[in-house]
Amino acid sequence: AQSVTQLGSHVSVSEGALVLLRCNYSSSVPPYLFWYVQYPNQGLQLLLKYTTGATLVKGINGFEAEFKKSETSFHLTKPSAHMSDAAEYFCAVSRSGSARQLTFGSGTQLTVLP
Amino acid sequence: NAGVMQNPRHLVRRRGQEARLRCSPMKGHSHVYWYRQLPEEGLKFMVYLQKENIIDESGMPKERFSAEFPKEGPSILRIQQVVRGDSAAYFCASSSTSGENTGELFFGEGSRLTVL
Numbered sequence: 001a002q003s004v005t006q007l008g009s010h011v012s013v014s015e016g017a018l019v020l021l022r023c024n025y026s027s028s029v030p031p032y033l034f035w036y037v038q039y040p041n042q043g044l045q046l047l048l049k050y051t052t053g054a055t056l057v058k059g060i061n062g063f064e065a066e067f068k069k070s071e072t073s074f075h076l077t078k079p080s081a082h083m084s085d086a087a088e089y090f091c092a093v094s095r096s097g098s099a100r101q102l103t104f105g106s107g108t109q110l111t112v113l114p
Numbered sequence: 115n116a117g118v119m120q121n122p123r124h125l126v127r128r129r130g131q132e133a134r135l136r137c138s139p140m141k142g143h144s145h146v147y148w149y150r151q152l153p154e155e156g157l158k159f160m161v162y163l164q165k166e167n168i169i170d171e172s173g174m175p176k177e178r179f180s181a182e183f184p185k186e187g188p189s190i191l192r193i194q195q196v197v198r199g200d201s202a203a204y205f206c207a208s209s210s211t212s213g214e215n216t217g218e219l220f221f222g223e224g225s226r227l228t229v230l
Contacts, residue, residue, distance in 0.1 A: 004156070032217055043118060043205065043221035044157075090156065094217045099147060099209050100170050102217055104156035 002027040002093050004105035012111040019063075019078040021108045023091035026072060033074040034092040034102070035065055044090060050074065061085070086112045117141065119188075120206050120222035128230050133193040133200070135225045139208030146189045147219065148181060151203040163189060196229045203227075 007022040025031055035047040048059025055067040061084075065076045074091060091105040117140035127133050139146050144164055149157040162170040163183040174181065178196075183189040193200055203226045207219040 009154070034217060036221075038221075041223065043120075043223045044207075044219075045221070046218055049217065092217075099145070099207070099217045099219050100159065100162040102159065102219070104149075104158075106154065106156040 002031065002095055002101075002103050004091050004093050004103055006089075006091050006105035006108050008108055009106065010109045010111065012113055013081045014113045015083055016080050019076070019081045019085065019110065021076040021089050021091075021110065023065075023074045023076065023105060024072055025074060025091070025093045027093055027095060029095050032094040032096070033065075033067060034094070035059065035063070035074075035076050036090045036092060036104075038088045038090065038107075040087070047076070047089070081110075081112045083112050083114065086110055118206060118208050118220050118222035120204075120225050122225060123223060124226050124228070126228045126230060127196050129197055130195050133196050133227055135191040135193075135204050135206075135227070136188040137191070137206030137208075137222060138188040139206075140220050143208035143210055143220070145209045145211065146183050147207045147209070148189075148191050149205045149207065151205060151224075153202070157205060160191075193227075196227070198229045201227055201229045 005024045033050040036044040037047045038044045050057045050067045058064045063078045088107045092102045094101045119138040146163045148160040151157045159173040161181045178194045180192045203224045205224045207221045
């Protein structure tokens with residue numbers, strides 16, 4: 001079985017501040033890990049993904065995430081928040097990398113304050 | 115993302131009525147997935163289809179729900195005799211064949227069903 005826990009359903013940061021969105025997973029096998037973003041009134045978009053290899057993954061719009069096996073975490077960060085980053089962010093895990101086996105977290109709504 | 119088209123965006127039904135949700139995948143994509151998002155919860159996998167075939171429906175409720183992806187036209191998620199608990203956002207996603215193997219999905223904007 002696999003599951004995803006996103007700590008904090010709502011996160012607020014000031015513009016220019018560090019963004020940190022937390023994701024912990026459980027998986028019986030080495031996982032494939034994803035972050036998706038949903039902007040208002042849009043569908044989810046793939047932000048970044050970890051499959052194998054380098055544990056620090058860079059995505060679009062300056063976001064990155066680090067896979068830490070010992071902590072079963074895949075936290076999403078961005079050094080400096082921009083107003084346009086306001087969105088809902090979903091962490092997801094897959095046992096095999098197959099799209100049909102994606103398990104999503106409940107999402108974190110990011111608010112960026114001026 | 116705008117390539118995956120879902121309609122209607124919002125649908126209101128009374129208990130006992132039928133709801134039909136449509137999804138046109140991105141051009142060139144032959145894999146379609148339906149997910150349901152209940153309030154305050156993550157997206158839950160419902161069904162995975164390829165043209166004219168249901169490949170995996172392990173997430174579909176056993177009764178009242180059905181899905182199809184005909185040779186021509188959009189994929190349709192059908193909910194018969196809706197109940198209040200069916201109120202949710204229903205997301206369609208598509209992938210290429212390689213995307214199915216890598217988990218790379220392209221989502222539509224969702225259809226929000228409200229059952230009165």
